[in-house]
Amino acid sequence: MTRRGAVLPFPGRPTEWLHLSPPALTGREIESLRLTLEAGWLAPAGPAPAAFEAAVADSTGFLTALATASGTAALHLGYRVLDVQPGDEVWAPTATFVATIAPAVQMGAVPRLLDATGPGFTLDPGLLSETLARAARRGRLPRVVVPVDLYGQPAEMDAIVAACERWGVAVLSDSAAAMGSTMRGGVHAGRGARLAAFSFNGNKIVTTGGGGALASDDPGLLGRARALAAQAREPAAHYEHETTGYAYGLSSVLAAVGLAQLPALEARVERRREIFATYAAALGDLPGLSFLAEPDWSRSNRWLTVAQIEPAVFGADREQVRRALDDAGMESRPAWKPLHLQPAFRDAPRAGGARAAELFERGLCLPSGSSMTPSDQARVIEVVRGCARR
Numbered sequence: 231m232t233r234r235g236a237v238l239p240f241p242g243r244p245t246e247w248l249h250l251s252p253p254a255l256t257g258r259e260i261e262s263l264r265l266t267l268e269a270g271w272l273a274p275a276g277p278a279p280a281a282f283e284a285a286v287a288d289s290t291g292f293l294t295a296l297a298t299a300s301g302t303a304a305l306h307l308g309y310r311v312l313d314v315q316p317g318d319e320v321w322a323p324t325a326t327f328v329a330t331i332a333p334a335v336q337m338g339a340v341p342r343l344l345d346a347t348g349p350g351f352t353l354d355p356g357l358l359s360e361t362l363a364r365a366a367r368r369g370r371l372p373r374v375v376v377p378v379d380l381y382g383q384p385a386e387m388d389a390i391v392a393a394c395e396r397w398g399v400a401v402l403s404d405s406a407a408a409m410g411s412t413m414r415g416g417v418h419a420g421r422g423a424r425l426a427a428f429s430f431n432g433n434k435i436v437t438t439g440g441g442g443a444l445a446s447d448d449p450g451l452l453g454r455a456r457a458l459a460a461q462a463r464e465p466a467a468h469y470e471h472e473t474t475g476y477a478y479g480l481s482s483v484l485a486a487v488g489l490a491q492l493p494a495l496e497a498r499v500e501r502r503r504e505i506f507a508t509y510a511a512a513l514g515d516l517p518g519l520s521f522l523a524e525p526d527w528s529r530s531n532r533w534l535t536v537a538q539i540e541p542a543v544f545g546a547d548r549e550q551v552r553r554a555l556d557d558a559g560m561e562s563r564p565a566w567k568p569l570h571l572q573p574a575f576r577d578a579p580r581a582g583g584a585r586a587a588e589l590f591e592r593g594l595c596l597p598s599g600s601s602m603t604p605s606d607q608a609r610v611i612e613v614v615r616g617c618a619r620r
């Protein structure tokens with residue numbers, strides 16, 4: 231095992247390579263795995279997935295949760311139970327990861343991509359509201375609206391849900407990166423949506439190595455998702471199917487890892503917020519450099535710290551900073567390239583996109599792993615400062 235826990239050095243990468251957001255162990259994984267395996271549980275059935283689902287529901291405040299093989303699988307199940315049909319529109323912010331919308335596109339839905347707003351660059355509720363009104367006049371409302379909690383920053387769920395409720399449109403929250411983030415009154419990210427998808431991928435704040443969850447306050451909806459996740463088997467001794475499903479369950483082995491990880495969530499939110507605060511204190515004085523800010527009604531888990539670099543003022547653009555960090559053995563990454571600028575979505579209808587494009591041009595995600603040491607972070611800060619105009 232390396233100094234950084236579970237991550238083996240990649241071929242060609244020095245051992246000291248500092249990753250953007252590597253998985254971190256809590257130290258309780260082996261014990262949890264031992265208990266699960268010794269009890270004979272391996273498959274996506276048994277006490278470990280059920281206990282993990284209860285723990286996810288408890289952490290997020292949803293009534294029920296379904297453990298899935300990935301966050302993308304959870305989103306796919308969400309689209310299925312919300313009955314997305316070929317030709318239906320599904321609306322998402324353009325500033326996001328492709329997985330937000332990919333399953334809907336694969337189901338034959340037409341994505342409509344909306345611009346970002348506010349200091350956190352999340353889906354613009356005003357624009358959503360106007361675009362919904364226009365769509366209603368044309369008689370072409372979306373089947374689903376999918377707000378995204380960008381880099382852990384909760385979207386403006388109250389306003390988004392209000393806009394959608396007016397037209398009876400369902401909300402599926404892509405809260406994949408937002409475990410531990412909260413909104414007004416300490417309400418967990420994703421709450422208010424009919425369904426919320428979470429990810430436990432290796433780069434997320436808590437991880438099963440690979441995994442996800444779909445959560446809801448509607449047990450009927452989640453029960454349908456549960457059946458679809460296990461090949462849509464009807465209750466019968468033989469294999470009986472009224473529809474087709476997926477092999478989307480989370481194995482007991484991975485659920486056991488998740489059970490060891492979830493208790494560390496709050497400490498990790500604290501740690502990632504501290505990493506953000508350290509970057510802000512050490513770099514905030516540099517002209518032309520700012521950070522994605524947190525609206526005062528929310529508390530982001532600060533999954534990734536995202537800097538914004540205005541090249542004319544800063545003296546270097548985000549790509550020059552990225553390369554300087556890379557040369558020094560540190561991984562950083564441009565903010566999401568908006569979907570409307572992706573060749574795969576060239577023809578997708580949209581509403582705006584300039585703000586999301588600006589985020590991509592200027593935004594750089596800095597190393598933010600929970601297990602990053604103060605000296606690791608000091609090295610990042612030194613390289614970024616070195617790029618600034620003197």
Ligand SMILES: *Cc1c(COP(=O)(O)O)cnc(C)c1O
Binds near residue numbers: 378
């Ligand atoms: C990680 C992530 C996903 C996908 O989750 P997986 O578990 O990797 O499938 C989807 N959307 C966003 C915003 C993410 O950050």
